[in-house]
Structure formats: structure tokens, C-alpha cells
Amino acid sequence: MLQSSLWAAALFTGSAMAGPYPPDAVDKLAEASMSKLKDWLAKNPQLDCTVETASVRKEWSDLTETERKAYTSAVLCLMEKPGLMTAQAPGAKSRFDDYVAIHIQQTPRNHGSAFFLPWHRYYLWHYENALRTECGYTGFQPYWNWDRYAKDPVSSPLFNGNESSMGGNGAPSTYNGISIPGAPKPYDKIPAAGAGGCVTTGPFKNMSVNLGPLAPTLNIKANPRSDGLGYNPRCLRRDVNKNSAAVTTANYTLELITKNTNHYWFQTVMEGQFPQGKWGVHSGGHYTIGGDPGGDFYVSPGDPAFWLHHAMIDRVWWIWQLQDLNKRLAEISMTKTMNNFPPSANGTLDDLSGLGILAPDVKVRELMNSMGGLGGKFCFIYA
Ligand SMILES: *[C@@H]1O[C@H](CO)[C@@H](O)[C@H](O)[C@H]1NC(C)=O
Ligand SMILES: *[C@@H]1O[C@H](CO)[C@@H](O)[C@H](O)[C@H]1NC(C)=O
Ligand SMILES: *[C@@H]1O[C@H](CO)[C@@H](O)[C@H](O)[C@H]1NC(C)=O
Numbered sequence: 001m002l003q004s005s006l007w008a009a010a011l012f013t014g015s016a017m018a019g020p021y022p023p024d025a026v027d028k029l030a031e032a033s034m035s036k037l038k039d040w041l042a043k044n045p046q047l048d049c050t051v052e053t054a055s056v057r058k059e060w061s062d063l064t065e066t067e068r069k070a071y072t073s074a075v076l077c078l079m080e081k082p083g084l085m086t087a088q089a090p091g092a093k094s095r096f097d098d099y100v101a102i103h104i105q106q107t108p109r110n111h112g113s114a115f116f117l118p119w120h121r122y123y124l125w126h127y128e129n130a131l132r133t134e135c136g137y138t139g140f141q142p143y144w145n146w147d148r149y150a151k152d153p154v155s156s157p158l159f160n161g162n163e164s165s166m167g168g169n170g171a172p173s174t175y176n177g178i179s180i181p182g183a184p185k186p187y188d189k190i191p192a193a194g195a196g197g198c199v200t201t202g203p204f205k206n207m208s209v210n211l212g213p214l215a216p217t218l219n220i221k222a223n224p225r226s227d228g229l230g231y232n233p234r235c236l237r238r239d240v241n242k243n244s245a246a247v248t249t250a251n252y253t254l255e256l257i258t259k260n261t262n263h264y265w266f267q268t269v270m271e272g273q274f275p276q277g278k279w280g281v282h283s284g285g286h287y288t289i290g291g292d293p294g295g296d297f298y299v300s301p302g303d304p305a306f307w308l309h310h311a312m313i314d315r316v317w318w319i320w321q322l323q324d325l326n327k328r329l330a331e332i333s334m335t336k337t338m339n340n341f342p343p344s345a346n347g348t349l350d351d352l353s354g355l356g357i358l359a360p361d362v363k364v365r366e367l368m369n370s371m372g373g374l375g376g377k378f379c380f381i382y383a
């Protein structure tokens with residue numbers, strides 16, 4: 001087998017494994033943009049963050065299998081540590097659940113609003129930092145390059161269910177697919193892909209989903225509290241869905257980055273234009289995981305694969321910013337409320353964004369730059 005002999009060669013030479021995935025069009029754009037980043041950093045030495053000193057967030061398959069297991073072990077460790085938010089969210093049993101609870105509380109503020117991209121950048125960084133400081137993880141947050149697995153996500157290194165995956169697909173079940181509100185036929189529904197039952201393979205087969213549901217795509221027992229923050233233990237369910245993944249191929253992502261030169265359209269196309277029947281890469285990736293809580297708009301971070309999807313979202317924003325750093329490091333758009341409901345003013349760089357009791361409110365301008373944001377605590381690139 002070609003793949004196993006490549007692995008054998010990598011073991012034999014002890015060299016880094018390039019992986020069986022050739023660079024796609026987005027990878028090539030990112031690579032070609034590194035010189036722009038270096039030029040910009042050379043003019044901004046006060047930031048004290050360089051390409052050489054930055055943390056490197058890598059694609060899942062570009063990690064060795066040992067590195068992948070180190071990541072999932074750290075996530076399991078976070079699920080074992082007592083939560084800090086039980087006073088406000090009795091269902092938040094673990095430090096992992098803390099992040100799910102914060103997302104539930106802040107969903108309407110941080111989606112379809114000016115805070116979508118900067119807030120999720122803060123959120124991801126804080127989670128990565130918790131894995132490192134509380135669970136001894138020495139790597140960085142991996143991302144999921146959707147294009148690599150879009151044709152066959154079920155048997156991909158992410159979801160094939162082996163020990164170095166992010167856990168397997170759910171057991172077979174039937175459900176009605178995922179409704180896309182406001183979209184014209186046939187885009188009003190993402191067809192189900194045959195699973196949706198409990199995940200029974202891989203590192204997360206025993207995990208307990210504790211919070212939600214709030215916007216379930218499957219028939220899930222209700223949470224004891226209307227805000228979804230009560231304790232509602234159940235299995236992790238997935239319907240790893242190639243019908244959804246079809247809108248996350250590299251041509252969609254490349255077009256998103258290169259054709260949308262203003263922030264409003266960049267974010268709008270990324271988040272999806274449902275009335276036009278366009279799901280967008282953001283929804284596309286979420287519903288590729290599907291299930292419970294992966295398919296739940298509020299509770300989705302409770303599926304560990306969420307974090308790799310949102311790292312890709314952050315990477316796509318990062319690549320977009322690299323194309324014109326002077327302008328785009330200071331560019332946000334949209335209002336302070338989701339889809340401007342209720343009507344609100346445009347968000348600004350002086351607005352505050354935070355993680356509840358987990359992390360302080362900071363100005364949005366502090367969350368814009370991966371190379372020096374958050375008072376210098378942000379210093380990362382994507383490889
Ligand atoms: C897990 O799956 C990946 C991706 O197909 C493969 O490269 C690896 O060899 C598998 N590992 C094990 C332990 O089966
Ligand atoms: C899942 O739980 C069972 C029973 O407690 C245990 O034997 C098994 O090792 C656990 N598996 C994982 C992957 O944690
Ligand atoms: C991307 O490619 C797919 C498959 O070739 C095609 O159906 C789709 O229309 C393309 N999307 C864009 C945005 O070019």
C-alpha cells in the first residue's frame with residue numbers, strides 16, 4: 001500500500017511526515033502570503049512576535065499519530081477536571097463543559113455580529129491555553145482543512161474512529177436531515193447521511209455530553225432548564241455528512257478569501273447566505289459533524305471536533321487578513337446583535353468582548369491580530 005509505505009519511510013528516516021495530502025489552492029495562497037506577513041512584521045517590531053517565535057497551529061493529518069493522541073488525551077483530561085461554572089450552569093461538570101456553557105450563554109452576541117471572528121479567536125486561544133496549562137499538552141490547537149476530507153469525511157483521519165482520530169461517526173439511524181431556515185428548495189435541507197446515533201469508536205466514545213440541547217437537529221431529551229445550562233447527560237452523537245462537506249471544498253474557500261475584499265461580504269459569505277441557498281463554509285463544516293451537540297447552534301462546542309472546525313474558520317480569516325494587513329487587522333463589520341436583531345449600532349474595535357468568568361473582557365481591537373494581540377499573548381500562525 002502506498003500510504004503504509006510512506007508511513008514506513010517516515011519512521012525509517014525519522015523525518016517529518018509530509019502527509020498524503022498535497023497542498024490545495026488555499027494552502028498555496030497561505031504559503032504565498034507568508035512573505036507579506038514577514039514584511040509587515042519587519043515594520044512592526046514593537047509587537048515582539050515573529051514568524052520564527054510564533055506557535056504553529058497545524059492541520060490534523062500533518063500531526064503525527066502520537067501528536068494527535070496527545071491532543072485528544074488533553075481534551076479528555078479537560079473533561080475530567082471539575083468545572084468552574086456550576087453556580088451559573090449546573091450542567092457544566094468539567095472544565096471542558098465550561099467552554100460549552102460560555103458559548104451557550106453568548107451565542108446570540110457572537111454570531112451574525114461584529115464579534116463573530118474576534119470572539120471565536122479569543123475563545124479558541126483560551127481553550128488551547130487551558131489544554132496546555134491545565135492538561136500538560138505541549139502542542140497547539142490543530143485545525144481541520146475541510147477540503148482534505150470533503151469527499152469522504154467518514155473514513156478520514158478525523159472521523160475514521162481509530163485511536164488517532166477525533167472519534168468515529170455515529171451509529172446508523174434515521175432522521176429528517178437538517179433544515180436550513182429561509183433557504184429555497186432544494187437547499188432548505190441538508191440530507192441526512194445515514195448516521196446520527198451514538199459515537200462508539202475512538203477517544204471520545206465514552207464521553208458524556210452534559211449541556212443542552214437548545215437547537216437540536218435530532219430528537220434529544222430536553223434539558224431540565226430552558227436556558228440549556230442544566231445537567232442532561234447523554235452520549236455524543238454524530239452524522240458525519242458529506243452532503244454538508246460538499247460546500248467546504250477548496251474552491252469555495254479560495255473564492256471566499258479572494259473575491260470578498262470587504263469584511264462585510266467576507267463574513268456574510270463565510271457564515272452563509274441562506275435566502276440564496278448558500279450554506280457557507282461555516283455552516284458547512286458544522287453540519288459535516290452534525291448530530292448532538294455538533295449540529296446544535298448553541299451547544300456545538302460540546303463536540304470536540306468543533307474546535308478543529310473553528311480553528312479552520314480562524315485560519316481562513318487569518319489568510320484573508322494577510323492579503324492586506326494594514327487595512328484588515330482593523331476591519332470588522334456588522335452590528336452588535338445577531339443579524340441586527342434587535343436593531344443595534346455597528347460593532348467597533350472599542351467594544352468589549354470576553355469569556356464570562358473564564359477570561360476578562362477586552363477591546364475587540366485586542367483580538368484582531370494573531371501576531372501580538374491580547375497584549376502580546378496571541379503569537380501564532382497556521383502552517
Ligand atoms: C488511523 O487512521 C489513519 C488515517 O487513515 C491512519 O493513517 C493510521 O494508520 C490509523 N492508525 C491506527 C492505529 O489504526
Ligand atoms: C470506556 O469505558 C469503559 C467502561 O468504563 C472502559 O473499559 C474503557 O476503557 C473506556 N474507553 C475509553 C476509550 O475511555
Ligand atoms: C466547487 O466545485 C464543485 C465541484 O466541482 C462545484 O460543484 C461548485 O460549484 C464549485 N464551487 C465554487 C464556489 O466554485
Ligand SMILES: *[C@@H]1O[C@H](CO)[C@@H](O)[C@H](O)[C@H]1NC(C)=O
Nearest residue numbers: 264332333334335345346347
Ligand atoms: C454599518 O456598517 C455597514 C457595513 O457593515 C455600513 O454600510 C453602514 O454605513 C454602517 N452604519 C453606520 C451607522 O455607520
Ligand SMILES: [Cu+2]
Nearest residue numbers: 103110111120
Ligand atoms: Cu460559535
